[in-house]
Amino acid sequence: MKTSIVFQNIPCTLVTGFLGAGKTTVINQLLATKPTAERWALLINEFGRIGIDGLLLASSQDNTDDKNSIAIREVSGGCICCTSQLPLQIAISRLLSEHHPQRLLIEPTGLAHPRELIHQLSAPHWQTALKMQAVITVLSAVQWQQDKYRNHDGFQAHVRDADVLVINRYAQLDDGETQALKAWITKLNTQITVIWAAPIQTTPDNDNTLNAHLSELSIQLTEPSHVIAQQRMVSIAHSRRSSVSLQPISTSLSPTALSHPLQANDDAQSDSDLEQPYRYHEEQQDMLLAGWRLPAHYVLKADDLQDWLLRLPSWQRIKGVVHTSDGWLQINFTPDSLTTSTISTQTDSRLEIILQSDNDNQTQDTTIDNNQAHNASSAIDWEARDCELMALVI
Known part of the structure; x- marks a missing residue:
């Protein structure tokens, strides 16, 4: 009889950010800090049905000498936090059971609801399997400069529900805008740690700045998440008051009729x-x-x-x-x-x-029939x- 493997305290980092914020760059920087002897895994949630980020990351791993390559799994075709807990549970369980990683990174789609995802990862069945580290959110200062982003609740949500905020593309901000950005962040989250990303282009002038940034970023992989710890306390209190059962729902989507038949692409094995x-x-x-x-x-x-x-x-x-x-x-x-x-x-x-x-966005608060x-x-x-x-x- 095959015995089930029990996983305990696998360090897990959630990297969030609004659509186009630059999460993939931060993910790549975190992956670059992986010790050669360690096994890591990455769960990518693509909002669309065609996996692209996972393909690129897998391709980049093929060019390294690290024999313990990073296991990558994609969940495509919708937000893992918007449907039910089932897609997230299945994806994480498969990564843990098939690849036995020593660290897990999760990159949800930029249109995800971070609070709902944090709520799911705070569920009792993950509290022994996953050791949740600091929730890292990526913010583009160029996006923040625009009212349609700055005043958008979905954009703000990523800052409210994070332990660490990585700010990029801020070189064009003047002193007044920089101070306004800091005040905006503090209004949303007084406890958040802010990291100002170094320029991506490496030159002799910014090489030391980039190294310092990567060092500061990698430290967050071992920092505990206060956001998730608070949510777990809420979840425990709630579970004591009531018994909650998961309702199975269909995870399939209903797209408009196409000239080509639509085929699900939730697993890399189906690509061919x-x-x-x-x-x-x-x-x-x-x-x-x-x-x-x-x-x-x-x-x-x-x-x-x-x-x-x-x-x-x-x-x-x-x-x-x-x-x-x-x-x-x-x-x-x-x-x-x-x-x-x-x-x-x-x-x-x-x-x-x-x-x-x-x-x-002007009609985002109204009901659309x-x-x-x-x-x-x-x-x-x-x-x-x-x-x-x-x-x-x-």
């Missing part, structure tokens, strides 16, 4: 089963999502692809790994940052976009977008 070219589109949380996976031999015109992407209406995030006329490129676009870089050859091209629906949601989703002719993208293939 997808028939390409593949694409999907759907609406979640007043956001329109669309994604494409294309065979590796499809080569797209690099300049025309960028122009096409930037012409998309009200886009909030564009990510991809694409085979182009300029070689294999990693694309990472936010409204305040357009980044492309060359990468190694991939098994296929992947592209995912998040657009703001017609139900913008089904007809309004349908009209917002159908405002884009996705078949026409498919044809435009395919026209870029050389």
Whole structure:
């Protein structure tokens, strides 16, 4: 008879941040501090259905000499904190049982609700298995400068429910804005530890600053989470008053009818089963999502692809790994940052976009009926977008 393995006190760090804040950069910096002899695992929650971050991180690990590579698992197709506790429980349990990591990092989607995720990780069944370390939140100062972010409850939530705040892209702030940012943070969370990120570009002038930043960041991997400790006290008190049972619900999504059949991609093992070219589109949380996976031999015109992407209406995030006329490129676009870089050859091209629906932030506190949601989703002719993208293939 196979006996179950009991895991206890696995150090676990939650890295949160609003959409486009720069979580992946911080994750990469944390992974760079991993001792060679240790086994680490990373759980990535992608809001869309096409895994891109996990692919890039796995690819970067292939280029290292560390035999104890980092185990990566993706949960795609929705927020792990917005559906039920089941997807999170399954993903963590599989990582622990299959890879026996000595440390776990969790990166939820930028549209996640951090308080709900913290509530889940404070549940009794995780209190012995996971040793929760400081919750790290990433904040883009460029985003903060804009009212639509600064006054958005979802943007503020990441700061309210964190132990540590990593602030990046702050070089353009003047003294008055810097003081206003500090006051804004203090108003939301008086206990938070603030780390001002060093510039990503390494030069002789900032090399020492970068090393100091990485050292300060790595220390947070061993700092206990006061936010989760408080939530666990609440959970214990609540469990004493009442018995709570989990209600099983369907984790499948109901996307709009597509010209290509939609296939779930919640496990990396199913990647090879997808028939390409593949694409999907759907609406979640007043956001329109669309994604494409294309065979590796499809080569797209690099300049025309960028122009096409930037012409998309009200886009909030564009990510991809694409085979182009300029070689294999990693694309990472936010409204305040357009980044492309060359990468190694991939098994296929992947592209995912998040657009703001017609139900913008001005209506975020109102109830949207089904007809309004349908009209917002159908405002884009996705078949026409498919044809435009395919026209870029050389």
